[in-house]
Amino acid sequence: MAKSPMNMQGKATGRAGEAEETRLNILDVATLEFADKGLSGARIDEIADRTDASKRMIYYYFGSKEGLYRAVLERAYTAVREIDADNTRSDLAPDAALRDVVGATFDYHHQHPEFVRLVMNENILRGAHIGEIPGIRERNRKVVEQLRAILARGVESGHFREGIDPLELHMTISALCFYNVSNRYTVSYGFERDVTAPKVLARRRTNVIDIVESWCRA
Structure with a gap:
């Protein structure tokens, strides 16, 4: 498998870099959402609204709300x-x-x-x-x-x-x-x-x- 290109800071660039950046953005927002509202109170729709990701993309990366919470x-x-x-x-x-x-x-x-x-x-x-x-x-x-x-x-x-x-x-x-x-x-x-x-x-x-x-x- 070809390796993702790296920039001067050692971070992946191109699609792999964008994917990782999106994943981290979701985790940042979800951390605050779950911390404030707990697992039952947090909503994937609200997390998606506060990120650059769609609800469908969040499910693609993490599988479910519980999967995102565990991450x-x-x-x-x-x-x-x-x-x-x-x-x-x-x-x-x-x-x-x-x-x-x-x-x-x-x-x-x-x-x-x-x-x-x-x-x-x-x-x-x-x-x-x-x-x-x-x-x-x-x-x-x-x-x-x-x-x-x-x-x-x-x-x-x-x-x-x-x-x-x-x-x-x-x-x-x-x-x-x-x-x-x-x-x-x-x-x-x-x-x-x-x-x-x-x-x-x-x-x-x-x-x-x-x-x-x-x-x-x-």
Whole structure:
């Protein structure tokens, strides 16, 4: 099979490039639609109206509304796991590596509230579609293994205490970072503090990092 021509940035050009651009445009719009309305509330007609694609083209690329939803989930989880499993942290001291994991996770959740809403919607569906995402468990294992390696280096260096379950650590990090996005409106109204204000956000980010590091410290 002939390869698609590539431009100077290494992207496919011609029909293959246009097809990929259309596919990504559909995913961008569908991500916001599913995040805002969930699987049941989102409409393919509305997604098509907001893209350069027709309804028929969306079905051609993704098969069904459920297929499009799963593709959106897959891309969202792939992106966050790439942040979680950044392999450059092996060059950092274990305490610095852990702080970097927590900070990057906090930042990603804040910058991508649509990811938080997608996760919330999928849990409302009781995880009906997460099992259809190829490689999801393998990507999750890599995240846990990175934390396991950081903890092991920290125990060896005297930074961290022994006996911390890396999956429990991952869940704690996720919970603290997730909450600031998932509950931002109710907390901001109920406690009269805008948790998205830059100074408030920066303080909360530091607190979350400190909380996690303190829990792990020897």
